[in-house]
Amino acid sequence: MPDPAVIRADSTKPxxxxSTRGEDVAAHAEHLSFAGTAGIAPAKLHQIRLEKGLPSALSLDDYSGIIVGGGPFNSSDEIKSGLQKRVESWFDDVLAEVLDRDFPFLGACYGVGLLGMAGSGSVSRRHGEEADVITIKKTAEGTVDPILEGLPTTFHGIVGHKEAIDQLPADATLLATGDNCPVQMFRIGANAYATQFHPELDADTFAQRLRIYSNQGYYQPGSDSAAVEAARRLDVKRSGQILRNFARIHVARRV
Known part of the structure; x- marks a missing residue:
């Protein structure tokens, strides 16, 4: 576990x-889920809702690291709104700087497509997964990666996505895999990570998110109750160690 005094200290960068979620309830819950799971005080996790407006300038030096949650956009969407195109173009510039500087970055679900495309990989809908709890397996590289420290070789995580990595960037390191989706977690450089699963969710927040997105094609009608039951029965909260490790490793003090 991280030292809460360090991550909450006034001397540390946030x-x-x-976020790209248009629903206020979902965006607020996402903020609290990431902060609570990572062990970061909510006030030390600044949230920018990109669907409400793109920042004209963003200085990475103001932050300890960047986290990206899930959202309604898919890189493989055949038809994209003007907002989606603007958000993706904005992310292109941000991630180019992230990769150039090897800046701390962790993207969950939507972040897989963003980081994968930024690294010149490819995505498709061949390996989408309906909302469920799956078994995730660390690769040999994953067993020695500090972000996965404290997790067993296999652990459970919550998924629900329409697209996934089809081909990893040439310089990416595969850290975790799954039976139906081969790329569950990868790293580019030393500090940029993406997970296909949601380490910020537990059974209750999973149930809430399924209710919010009940009509958006993430699961078959009626299958949500079984997915939530699996999240209560299996130790999905353990995957949150990834966020705690990320925060602990990358918390930075102001200069």
Missing amino acids: FLLL
Whole structure:
């Protein structure tokens, strides 16, 4: 576990959560889920809701690291709104700087497509997964990666996505895999990570999110109750160690 005194101290730089969820309830819950799971005080996790407006300038030096949650956009969407195109173009510039500087970054679900495309990989809908709890397996590289420290070789995580990595960037390191979706977690450089699963969710927040997105094609009608039951029965909260490790490793003091 991280030292809460360090992550909550006034002398530390905040982390930044970049959100694309248009629903106020979902965006607020996402902020609290990431902060609570990572062990960051909510006030030290600044949230920018990109669907409400794109920042004209963003200085990475103001933050300890960047976190990106899930959202309604898919890189493989055949038809994209003007907002989606603007958000994706904005992310192109941000992630180019993240990769150039090897800046701390952790993207969950939507972040997989963003980081994968930024690294010149590809995505498709071949490996989408309906909302469920799956078994995730660390690769040999994953067993020695500090962000996965404290997690067993296999652990459970919550998924629900329409697209996934089809081909990893040439310089990416595969850290975790799954039976139906081969790329569950990867890293580019030393500090930029993406997970296909949601380490910020537990059974209750999973149930809430399923209710919010009940009509958006993430699961078959009626299957949500079984997915939530699996989240209560299996230790999905353990995957949150990834966020705690990320925060602990990258918390930075002001200069």
